[in-house]
Amino acid sequence: QNHLQSRDQQQLRRFSFGVAFDIDGVILRGRVPIxxxxxxxxxxxxxxxxxxxxxxxxxxxxxxxLSFQKFAEEVYFWFENPLLYTHQTEYSSLIxxxxxxxxQLIVATGKGEPAxxxxxxxFKNVLSLEDYxxxxxxxxxxxxxxxxxxxxxxxxxxxxxxxxxxxxxxxKSVKAVFVVSDPVDWGSDIQVICDILRSGGIVGHKGGTQPxxxxxxxxxxxxxxxxxxxxxxxxxxxxxxxxFNRVHxxxxxxxxxGKPNPFVFxxxxxxxxxxxxxxxxxxxxxxxxxxxxxxxxxxIGDNPFVDVKGAREAGQPWFSILTRTGVFRxxxxxxxxxxxxxxxxxxxxxxxxxxxxx
Ligand code: G3P
Ligand code: MG
Numbered sequence: 001q002n003h004l005q006s007r008d009q010q011q012l013r014r015f016s017f018g019v020a021f022d023i024d025g026v027i028l029r030g031r032v033p034i035x036x037x038x039x040x041x042x043x044x045x046x047x048x049x050x051x052x053x054x055x056x057x058x059x060x061x062x063x064x065x066l067s068f069q070k071f072a073e074e075v076y077f078w079f080e081n082p083l084l085y086t087h088q089t090e091y092s093s094l095i096x097x098x099x100x101x102x103x104q105l106i107v108a109t110g111k112g113e114p115a116x117x118x119x120x121x122x123f124k125n126v127l128s129l130e131d132y133x134x135x136x137x138x139x140x141x142x143x144x145x146x147x148x149x150x151x152x153x154x155x156x157x158x159x160x161x162x163x164x165x166x167x168x169x170x171x172k173s174v175k176a177v178f179v180v181s182d183p184v185d186w187g188s189d190i191q192v193i194c195d196i197l198r199s200g201g202i203v204g205h206k207g208g209t210q211p212x213x214x215x216x217x218x219x220x221x222x223x224x225x226x227x228x229x230x231x232x233x234x235x236x237x238x239x240x241x242x243x244f245n246r247v248h249x250x251x252x253x254x255x256x257x258g259k260p261n262p263f264v265f266x267x268x269x270x271x272x273x274x275x276x277x278x279x280x281x282x283x284x285x286x287x288x289x290x291x292x293x294x295x296x297x298x299x300i301g302d303n304p305f306v307d308v309k310g311a312r313e314a315g316q317p318w319f320s321i322l323t324r325t326g327v328f329r330x331x332x333x334x335x336x337x338x339x340x341x342x343x344x345x346x347x348x349x350x351x352x353x354x355x356x357x358x
């Protein structure tokens with residue numbers, strides 16, 4: 001096994017460049033591939049499906065490996081490639097902080113199953129904000145008008161099934177709130193998050209220090225299936241912050257992860273680095289990949305405020321390419337965050353890269 005592995009590694013070519021792809025608005029719109037993305041990605045793949053050119057996906061959207069598996073199946077191609085989940089990397093690292101969240105009650109909100117997402121990241125005592133709220137009678141005074149709500153409030157058997165402590169939730173302090181992806185019921189979520197944060201973590205109590213609040217990303221808008229942009233996590237954050245700062249004496253404190261945080265681009269660089277053999281002659285050293293292996297890393301994105309801003313702030317070796325298939329549709333470059341290159345589609349971007357690097 002080791003022998004085979006090192007022979008494969010010796011066949012690897014050293015690349016002076018790598019590529020990071022944004023997904024929404026570049027590779028997909030909703031669930032539909034756009035901009036010649038399947039063709040563009042195939043050009044970076046070897047015959048076996050393993051990557052010929054080092055590349056990663058750098059998205060603020062996906063939340064679980066399962067989603068990526070589905071994505072790969074849906075666009076009808078298969079490859080082995082490290083995928084960078086921006087907030088998975090960052091949220092997982094929070095477990096090691098002194099707060100010791102793994103033993104504490106945390107709540108999570110977002111579309112789908114936010115509590116499951118957080119438990120997959122290693123958090124043990126986690127409740128979805130919806131389930132948490134359902135344990136407080138009358139917390140949402142307009143709930144009876146929410147005809148779309150089909151889920152029944154959680155009962156005790158749900159509590160034990162779901163990785164949460166069985167002690168009385170009402171007296172248990174919420175140690176942190178995580179916004180994992182786009183919240184579904186903004187009104188209720190803003191109300192209940194304000195309740196938790198204003199009370200120092202025990203709803204109904206007065207005062208106390210605001211528990212930490214984390215957002216997976218801060219995209220004001222993003223490109224989904226609808227023709228024009230949709231409001232994203234950043235819009236929710238602004239709404240929550242505006243309300244919180246009016247009802248509470250001290251301003252909302254929060255941390256946002258994901259692009260454009262330069263930390264994400266550094267992570268991407270180290271993921272791409274894993275593709276590289278360690279010396280120029282194709283040999284692989286036991287000590288692992290070299291520290292700064294790339295002359296150029298291309299970020300292909302559709303959002304100047306997220307993808308281009310992030311690549312610019314990350315500095316060398318990042319080179320930003322802006323497509324016209326998503327949030328950005330301008331004829332020329334973006335005025336505030338100009339990219340190093342503007343092209344129509346991701347396929348054009350890959351053409352440019354392969355021409356330049358050949
Ligand atoms: O919620 C925003 C997200 O969908 C954006 O995804 O792939 O453009 O970073 P992406
Ligand atoms: Mg995008």
